[in-house]
Amino acid sequence: MKAFKTANESDARGNGFIPNLAIDVVVFGFHDSQLKVLLVKYSKTDYVALPGGFIKVDENLHDAAERVAKERTGLNNIFLDQFFVFGDMSRYNAQPFREVMEANGMPAKADHWLLNRFISVGYFALVDFTKVTPTPDKLFDSCGWYDLNALPALIQDHAEIISKALNALRDRLDDKLIGFNLLPEEFTMGQLQALYETILGKKLLRSAFQRKMLGLNILERLAKKYTGAANKAPYLYRFKAK
Amino acid sequence: MKAFKTANESDARGNGFIPNLAIDVVVFGFHDSQLKVLLVKYSKTDYVALPGGFIKVDENLHDAAERVAKERTGLNNIFLDQFFVFGDMSRYNAQPFREVMEANGMPAKADHWLLNRFISVGYFALVDFTKVTPTPDKLFDSCGWYDLNALPALIQDHAEIISKALNALRDRLDDKLIGFNLLPEEFTMGQLQALYETILGKKLLRSAFQRKMLGLNILERLAKKYTGAANKAPYLYRFKAK
């Protein structure tokens, strides 16, 4: 939530955006056999948060999520999926934002629209780690990848949002075959298995995994990949668009 | 969307409610081996719609959905599940509401908050058909059950909302064992099977279904039910709370 960039484009009343409604995007990446999440740190404070933003009054909800994801990753055509709406009053805590605004010279009047209660639509994004350019913003000191297993303290309920995003990703992994979005266009079976094992949090049998994946008829076998390692060269595969 | 009752409690600016954000509830019931949906018809017009409402500024999102569902069914402790957020601009069509307001003596000024664009959080509810008292409202001519296979024309994208709700129900049926919410507390295996067959839209094998359900260890077998029919009396079962 709270992409202050977009907030700055508007005024203290939030004109141009739908009030009280936000989007939080959990951007997942995969690198070094680990799941990563893209997080931002607000300028001049220690607050770490999910990338987020608001919906323009005449903008499709999905487009708004795409816009937010694109702003932080530099990517187009990002895979995005809704997973939950966070609407409890208990998540409402304006204190961090008040501090951020004051620390950055924005007048934090009590009735500023950003300090109101927000309901947030949770999206998760699956991206090719190697293609992402984490992009901060004038109100962010940094924007970068964090290991899912070593997350820093996050504002509000953002830790819970990530947790629910991961659960949704697990649930839909086999069903909707969305994992490929986390890999480069060409990958080996070993990479794919490592990805699945990381997401599901358990070891899988190599032979069974291979046959299951090939049996789905969604993989196209390409040339072998000679890594220079002293072992058989694995084939490269590509996700076969239906 | 658009529970005008709640709208009336507020003024033309929608004070007290979060603007641009609504809730639509697909209330499913099961009767005569058919899935039913609870719909409302707006007074003095032919517009049929899902029960809906808005979120009070200090109300939990889930509580708002519960409140809406309770208002139309008279029930407490309703099973409710989020399934999607509908946020496309293409769903925005204020014309029906303008007509409804004018037909019912409400001044439908162009800037009335109800005529703005709305994003709607979709919930589905599973209720015991026999316990529901469909309850209309001063702005509804009627509130009642409609067969899922014979729905009337609905306003806006409400037909699509119902379709997505049904898909979500199907997806979660086996996984989360939520079907029991559609039956009375005590039921026969035949009733349960008929429910599953109706939701999934296909015939199931009686023997396999029986063993699968019993194998889940979630059913408590009660006394037999003598129907008066010339056949073996089925046992009654009750969902075993974990």
Next chain:
DNA sequence: GCAAAAGTGTTCCGTGTACACCCATGA
């Protein structure tokens, strides 16, 4: 006794699990 529905048993098959075996690669 008979028809109808409920409950249980039995067989078959496909899929996943577990493990074995071969193949390719470069040191």
Next chain:
DNA sequence: TCATGGGTGTACACGGAACACTTTTGC
């Protein structure tokens, strides 16, 4: 030739599909 990792084959268990059989009920 050896270690390493990739690809494939095989035996087994489990659960669902299909069907048979028995039990219960009221006419």
